[in-house]
Amino acid sequence: MLPNWINMLSWWQWAVLAAIPPAIVALYFLKLKRTPLEVPSTYLWHKSIEDLHVNSIWQRLRKNLLLFLQLLLIGLVMLAVLRPSWQSGSLSGDRFIFLIDHSASMSATDVQPSRLAEAKRQVLALVDRMKSGDRAMVISFAETAQVVQEFTDNRRQLRERVESIRPAHGTTSLAPALRLAAGLANPGSTATDATDIQVAEALPAELMIFSDGRFGPVDGFALGNLRPTYVPIGDPQATNLAITAFSTRRQETGQRQVYGQLQNDGPKPVAAEVELYVDGQLDNADAVEIAPGEAEGLIFPLPEMSDGVVRLNLSTSDALALDNQAYATVNQARRGQVLVVTPGNEALRLALRTTAASQVADVELVEPAYLESEAYQAQATAGHLDLIIFDQCAPQETMPAANTLLLGRLPGERWGEVRKKSTPGIIDVDRAHPLLQLVDLTNIDIAESMVLAPPAGSTTLVESDAGPLVAIGPRDGFEDLVVGFEIYGQSDTGERYVNTNWPLRASFPTFVLGVLQYFCGQAEFDAIRSVKPGQPVRLTGVAEAKRLEVVGPDGARDRVSRGKNHRFTFTATGQIGVYTVYHGPQITERFAVNLFDRTESNLATRPEQAIQIGYVEVAGKTDWEPTRRETWKLLVLLALGVLVLEWYIYNRRVYI
């Protein structure tokens, strides 16, 4: 390691400095001016000097030793003025936060052994360079951020904790990690509350981000006391062919097909063989060659199967192996479960019995009296009904754990005060909403309708001249679709009357089908679902199940209990692969976790490109350069020591 030099002097100052050593030597060449002193007799002195002449070489050397010391002194001063420093050395700052990206792209092997290992190696090297008493904290981040190690000055512990970071399969999100770091460096202060006393002292810290930069700018974040440094990890020329999409889909003809998309983000064209495995058996294969920056779609026919696992395998040796495999699951087709509570509604019954509607869901018709039964209570709380339609009756005090469609009734008090409006004129229909696609409401008449006051978060679907007539609003993870008018009304005298001519129009069964598809379509979608790593999965489960067991791709078993909404939500989807859900010994469903992230799959780091944190642009530091270890102080001390030594030798007549 060669020292760095900083020139502190201009050329003429150097000239003056350079003139000193010759001056010293010249002074030594000049005859020493001796102080004359009269003594009684030089007799004995002469004799003594004669004796010493035997040792004259030592005498000369003694004089020269002073010369050497003086030259050494001026040399040291010159060296000190040059300010030599070494690149090694301790880090500047005393508090460090190491943010280590361990997302999927960090598993890339374009730097050996992997990007994460490289990041860990660099962090460990920095930990080794920490001065005694320096404190550091380690945060790993992928989709979320975890504090791997709190602030500590225990370097051994830091090393162990850094080593313990395992690659994750998730996407990258820097913001949570920054918030974690900022929470420790910038303690919150509320400017509005005068009584708020800031208890923790704001401590500045060096924030070091070790990542491949596969994330977008972080908006709305103020660094405050954090001094960020971005260390890009990875080879900008890394090649990677990735599967960015893979799913199974049933065609109109009923034939299942597999769709896949391959993306080449590397700088070179890549040829690869694509193999399709169905339940572990090679089913199909293809050879592809993809130009750089291009994507290519793949379609394979899939044999008829009730359930199973489909795997797409890319046989190529690229940097990132995680996105060379994609999984899709085919679950047993599950039909929607719909409960219709109605005293009798021929139009609705007919609309639910169309061919298309009966393919989507199983419909059960019950009388309003059923609402009082225990069977209903069980159904309402079990949460496996996809939709309950309330016609001419209202649900009880507590809404059931299911989506609801209410005709002329309100789902509880949250929907606010309503007023009646006779013959409302429809002026606007939200046709972009999936419920009202292809539904034409221009030619229907309504005798009387409620004008709705939907709660916050609701979407008004049909707007009349008086106000909303149809709206859909959220409720604890479910949705309530409220149609403000009844199809069959009942007068105060008990007579039934037709409230609207909508059932006579073609739009009514279309709307009912849309409702079934909207609320029960999730079941169909569930059959082929795939999520990204880290995303939660809603498990369908079975009605009577209290607890499900999920076996991950690595064989790890997790137990899932019913949550607040009587639903099973599984969150530990960190691994890429197929997860199997068991109820007892029975497989209830499978789901796949795939990377499918172009940002993660694109391994090309851009070292010259800065990452944007709030309004601060943090330039990538490809050439990691720790602080200079200055040596001029040492040299000046050394020069002082030489000076003292010289003075001692001169004054104390040191014999050499």
Add this chain to the structure above:
Amino acid sequence: MAKALASSNRQQTMNNTPPRASASPSTLHPQPSTALMRRLERLELVTRKVFRGRMKGERRSSRKGQSVEFADFRNYTPGDDLRFIDWNLYARLDRLFLKLFLEEEDLHFYTLIDASGSMGFGQPSKLDYAKQLAAALGFIGLVRADRVKIETLGTAAQANPTFRGRQNAWRMFDYLDAIRPTETTSLATGIKNFCLRNSGRGVVVLITDLMDKQGYQAALRYLLSGRQDVYVIQTLSSEELQPELQGDLRLVDCEDADEAEITVSAPLLKRYQQTLNAFVDEAREFCTRRGMSYVLVDNQLPVETLVADYLRRRGLVR
């Protein structure tokens, strides 16, 4: 002429004005203090040899003469002093005998002071010290009716008074007081001249620093030839015994302006001490072998102590 030349030489050295190793601002009057004089009165100078004096003194002489102490008889020979004929014997034996008495004579006490420039150093200067010593010893001699003669090495032949009798003590002190360290006569020449001038035997006390570049051995041999009882008192100043010098110096010899360039260092000082010790040992050896008494004195040693203690032990005084 030589003196003038020497003094001009001296002037030159002075004009260069090298600082002196140790200045002696004023010359002390050599007169001993009253208390010392009282002590000195009780002492007397001793010689290991019995010499003939010139005048009657308080000292027994080998010469028979007039005194109360009977020595012997001898036959009368014509021309003898009739006063010494023992008439009682002549009456009894009818033969003439002379009565011989032991003659008590005075002692020749010479003090030879080196008054060269080098003696002017020290605090008190070596010359002052020498003068004090000479005064003390001379006073003892005067009290005991010895012939006290004080000379410097460069003294002209005619100007050397001899003091005798206590009443001459003041004269002697004044004479000593006038001595200045300005002489340039070498040790050998000075002693040679002294020996030529003073044939009388006696005690010679040589007070010098022996710092003569031509060597002191030849000079001391002159004293030996005179068969005198010689005391060599080498007076050195403490500056010479333990020089406290520092730095790079050009040492100038005050006598011949000889220069020695030294860089004072611990080894040099050590070497100087060795040389000095060797020099002193050599002088002591030289003197002891030739029956001379050698005493090395530091100018810091009180004269009283020297006389009453050191020289008493050496047998010069009693």
